[in-house]
Amino acid sequence: AWSIIWGGLSGGMPILAGRVLGVGTIDWVGLMLAASVLFWIPTHIMTFSIRYHEDYQAAGIPTFASAYGFIKTRKIIAISSVLAAIAMGLSAYGIGIDIGYFRIMIVLSVGLLSLAAISTRNPSDKWNFGLFKYASLYMLGSMLLLAAVAF
Template identity: 30%
Template structure:
């Protein structure tokens, strides 16, 4: 009997491992959290007139440290919510549910990544390390453990966690008491709420079956649509506080907000709420990437 794996079997095994890692680390969420760190670091370099090459070591410490901390927080979330993941279609294939990764291994890895990430962040600035820890604490303790299974405000609390990321990147260069990181903090906090509400509408039945008190489950989809509209409207003033990036940036950011608001208003006239929620979800991702990329490009052109 041949006990050796064929090349095709090895390929399948490797692909399965990669797929499991992407799932448990929530790769898209991880990237969405690290992009603001990079953007804020870059903008702090621009505003202070510093040289990126002179801060290359600091940049690597900031990016690696923050990535490890975010990854640690996401692993803690997977470890703690394995019972909920079993009840939801989109999470049933996570390795913590299938047993491909043991819960003990996931927990230990989460601790190790968090501790290592915080140690690396301490080699940047104390302020940046504090923001990184606060983001981790809000997501793991206040969101995952305390509020998600109890209150509809879990979305607001979870959004606060992600909003710390630009403060991390900026504070690695200089104190974050500056209009740019403050506006980015506010933008991310506000942006995440309609983004998450769209997911909650898409997965309404799954959240209801799992007993998670998401806003559309508790107060209905119509109420959630109104909340999405309100939060998107709150994004409109923010680009005007960033006039140092030029009028082109303000125009593009405002157009992004107009598109977001237009989609939100369409939600009141649609017969296909799942399709509409998917459109809001996709647009919100495009919005986030475009907003930060335009800021980076504007800093190069101004």
């Protein structure tokens, strides 16, 4: 569990550093951008560790799922997905994204939250791996939308 937290914190530092470089100070938008990465990491990493659970077990590598079980892991994934979507939405608002781009962000977030909910309520390898893949597309799409505001 700690590796995910430390990894999420370190993963959020580049976007915070970029924001500080751009605006000259640490502000709430930069902190929300970093939080969006921090909360996105469990969705990305834990779905991967569920998919390859047997491989991790065979290699003797502990994972959150092996320590706490699949049910708790899926709940953490769902909660972190909600928090990531909220942090990303607040970041978009703070940056001043226009309503058209914000609607696209909402659609992306609904996709993430829907897959997280389905994966929690109806667990399967298919839904889990779909969420893993979509989480990456979600982050890419969200960041591209935020970057589009600058141009």
